[in-house]
Amino acid sequence: MTPTLPEPLPAPLRVARALRRGVAGLAAVMAWCAGWNYVACALFITADVTGRNLLGISSAATVEITGYMLAVGIAWGLAHALARRAHIRVDVWVNRLPLRIRAPLHLFALLALGGFAAFCAWAAWELVDESLLFGATDNSALRVPLALPQGLWAAGIGAFCLMIAVLLLEGVLALLFGRPEELDRLLGARTLEDETAEALEAVAMARGAGR
Amino acid sequence: MIAVLVLLVLLGVALATAVTGGPAVPILEILVLVGVFLLFFGAGVYVAAVLGILGILVGLTFSDRPWWAFAGQTLWGPSSNFVLVAVPLFLLMGEILLRSGLSDRLYRALNIWLNRLPGGLLHTNIASCAVFSAISGSSVATAATMGSVALPYFEGTRYSQRMVLGSLAAGGALGNLIPPGITFIIYGLITETSVGALYVAALLPSLLVTGLFILVILAHGVTHPMERPPPLPLAVKLRGSVQLIPTLLLMLLVLGSIYAGLATPTEAAALGVVGAAVFAAVEGRLTLRLLHASAEATARNTALLGLIIFGAWLLNYLLTSINVPQAMAAFIGGLPLPPWAIMACILGLYLALGTFMEGFSMIITTVPVVFPIVTALGYDPIWFGVVVTMMVEIAQISPPDGTVMYVLQGMRPRPGPITDVFAGVVPFLGAYLLAVVLLMVWPEIALWLPRMMY
Numbered sequence: 001m002t003p004t005l006p007e008p009l010p011a012p013l014r015v016a017r018a019l020r021r022g023v024a025g026l027a028a029v030m031a032w033c034a035g036w037n038y039v040a041c042a043l044f045i046t047a048d049v050t051g052r053n054l055l056g057i058s059s060a061a062t063v064e065i066t067g068y069m070l071a072v073g074i075a076w077g078l079a080h081a082l083a084r085r086a087h088i089r090v091d092v093w094v095n096r097l098p099l100r101i102r103a104p105l106h107l108f109a110l111l112a113l114g115g116f117a118a119f120c121a122w123a124a125w126e127l128v129d130e131s132l133l134f135g136a137t138d139n140s141a142l143r144v145p146l147a148l149p150q151g152l153w154a155a156g157i158g159a160f161c162l163m164i165a166v167l168l169l170e171g172v173l174a175l176l177f178g179r180p181e182e183l184d185r186l187l188g189a190r191t192l193e194d195e196t197a198e199a200l201e202a203v204a205m206a207r208g209a210g211r
Numbered sequence: 212m213i214a215v216l217v218l219l220v221l222l223g224v225a226l227a228t229a230v231t232g233g234p235a236v237p238i239l240e241i242l243v244l245v246g247v248f249l250l251f252f253g254a255g256v257y258v259a260a261v262l263g264i265l266g267i268l269v270g271l272t273f274s275d276r277p278w279w280a281f282a283g284q285t286l287w288g289p290s291s292n293f294v295l296v297a298v299p300l301f302l303l304m305g306e307i308l309l310r311s312g313l314s315d316r317l318y319r320a321l322n323i324w325l326n327r328l329p330g331g332l333l334h335t336n337i338a339s340c341a342v343f344s345a346i347s348g349s350s351v352a353t354a355a356t357m358g359s360v361a362l363p364y365f366e367g368t369r370y371s372q373r374m375v376l377g378s379l380a381a382g383g384a385l386g387n388l389i390p391p392g393i394t395f396i397i398y399g400l401i402t403e404t405s406v407g408a409l410y411v412a413a414l415l416p417s418l419l420v421t422g423l424f425i426l427v428i429l430a431h432g433v434t435h436p437m438e439r440p441p442p443l444p445l446a447v448k449l450r451g452s453v454q455l456i457p458t459l460l461l462m463l464l465v466l467g468s469i470y471a472g473l474a475t476p477t478e479a480a481a482l483g484v485v486g487a488a489v490f491a492a493v494e495g496r497l498t499l500r501l502l503h504a505s506a507e508a509t510a511r512n513t514a515l516l517g518l519i520i521f522g523a524w525l526l527n528y529l530l531t532s533i534n535v536p537q538a539m540a541a542f543i544g545g546l547p548l549p550p551w552a553i554m555a556c557i558l559g560l561y562l563a564l565g566t567f568m569e570g571f572s573m574i575i576t577t578v579p580v581v582f583p584i585v586t587a588l589g590y591d592p593i594w595f596g597v598v599v600t601m602m603v604e605i606a607q608i609s610p611p612d613g614t615v616m617y618v619l620q621g622m623r624p625r626p627g628p629i630t631d632v633f634a635g636v637v638p639f640l641g642a643y644l645l646a647v648v649l650l651m652v653w654p655e656i657a658l659w660l661p662r663m664m665y
Binding site: 031032034035036038039041042043044045046048049053063064066067068069070071073074075076077078080081084086087088089090093094095105106108109112113115116117119120123124125126127130149150153196198200202205 | 251252253254255256257258259260261263264267279280282283284285286287290291292293295296299300303306309310352355356359468473474477478480481482484485500501502503504505506507508509510511512513514515517518519520521522569572618621622
């Protein structure tokens with residue numbers, strides 16, 4: 001994957017990269033959990049619909065539980081989406097700028113995202129704190145303590161902040177060591193070619209798997 | 212380019228009316244905020260961060276209440292909303308189908324029926340793209356997938372390259388309009404309209420647009436006659452159509468359960484996931500690898516939508532708490548213009564925004580502000596949901612910025628200028644716009660069915 005570089009990477013940058021890869025690995029595992037959680041969600045709701053329509057039984061908590069599954073799924077997928085450069089940016093202008101200007105702009109964008117993510121994480125923890133304080137539960141038949149799903153949710157947003165932090169570290173170091181092209185590779189928005197390649201990969205899987 | 216121009220004109224009009232009287236508006240602060248907004252977008256900041264930070268700035272500048280104390284609840288509310296659970300489920304369904312070989316089969320089976328019409332394979336392009344994008348929900352994925360399936364069929368034929376590429380791009384632009392689309396879910400959530408009613412309302416308009424597309428191709432086929440393939444005996448046709456049965460069953464399962472009132476859209480989406488998995492299993496393709504790849508892609512795409520929702524909800528909460536949408540609605544409602552002219556301006560704005568913004572972010576950013584205006588003008592929320600979705604789709608295929616067209620350009624077997632794709636898509640663009648005009652003249656096209664059913 002990594003193109004061969006003309007000279008070896010400076011030590012701090014190497015450390016930062018290892019750190020980023022480690023966090024990205026964790027993020028990927030979290031995203032897999034989030035993805036399979038949606039599969040479970042589909043099975044759960046299907047069971048509920050068929051049970052309700054055919055047998056007249058329902059879990060009476062499906063709406064709440066799957067709502068929590070969605071919230072946790074979103075939060076746990078955030079960091080991985082960032083590592084895969086999937087978060088949407090309006091980049092029609094940025095991509096036309098020369099690398100010299102584009103690289104700092106990538107950092108600026110990431111910094112802004114970091115600010116917003118930190119605010120979200122703070123707000124999420126406040127919410128968990130409040131739910132713990134009042135011992136709040138939901139109105140479903142299970143009386144789920146709200147701090148539980150909200151805590152998992154806040155943890156995902158926390159992991160997102162961590163991912164931004166290590167990306168920022170690597171980005172700043174790359175810029176300091178005069179390697180703006182690294183920054184482009186790390187943060188540049190996914191191009192149409194990337195998206196097309198992904199769709200084609202999926203089609204290839206469809207054609208290959210059955211034979 | 213068109214986008215910037217329209218935005219500037221609108222800003223100018225707004226300023227002119229504000230200066231020449233009307234209620235006192237904090238013009239300087241608003242201009243600064245608009246400036247921050249444009250700067251952030253220009254610098255390529257993440258859409259969610261632009262919205263969120265703008266929200267925080269609005270709160271710090273205009274609100275004298277401790278708004279931050281409600282921020283956690285504002286973010287938690289939509290992300291744990293049952294209506295929104297439909298989004299990852301529809302995405303998951305699409306990912307499973309994408310990987311289970313639906314696209315080839317769909318194209319081949321539809322082709323048997325359509326290839327003897329004037330225009331031949333071009334009809335198959337529209338039909339298969341429309342069906343596929345309805346399932347997949349992403350226009351880029353649709354263009355890439357169906358392009359890879361369809362383009363080989365045209366090699367060595369006398370079909371006009373322009374029409375081939377144009378019809379593939381246009382077919383993909385039907386995806387969000389044909390139920391079940393994700394755009395309607397988010398619109399329904401923001402405006403508190405029934406997603407099921409939106410799906411019902413979109414039925415006739417999507418048939419209308421498809422019909423107009425078919426007319427475009429028929430006209431092209433009649434003026435450019437080609438040799439028709441020999442007719443196939445009915446038995447062969449029917450045997451070929453057996454391939455379509457799983458797709459039809461799946462559509463029946465998802466849409467039928469919504470329309471029959473057996474399931475909410477979220478529940479229908481869950482049924483769709485299970486149905487898609489069964490479909491893949493029948494094909495012998497339901498592997499752990501397939502499910503894992505689908506789950507990963509779903510997690511990623513849901514997270515990116517979720518982050519935008521975080522930003523948009525925060526901004527929306529603050530704008531509403533300082534009465535911006537209400538004030539805008541009162542202001543625009545008081546303009547000496549007939550409602551249809553204001554509506555035309557709004558639709559023009561969507562067309563302009565759509566040339567550089569992706570549809571989902573566009574709807575989530577604009578609808579909270581535009582919606583009160585629309586209802587104040589006396590338009591039906593359901594009708595507006597359908598029209599906005601059509602505008603978003605039109606924007607995706609309007610030259611020179613449409614992403615779908617660049618994807619197709621990159622896949623062409625025979626190289627040629629991008630203007631071929633532009634020229635090819637223009638007749639379809641015209642047909643789509645005509646459909647919007649028809650909907651403005653006869654809103655009943657969208658509203659008749661939901662009124663019959665609800």
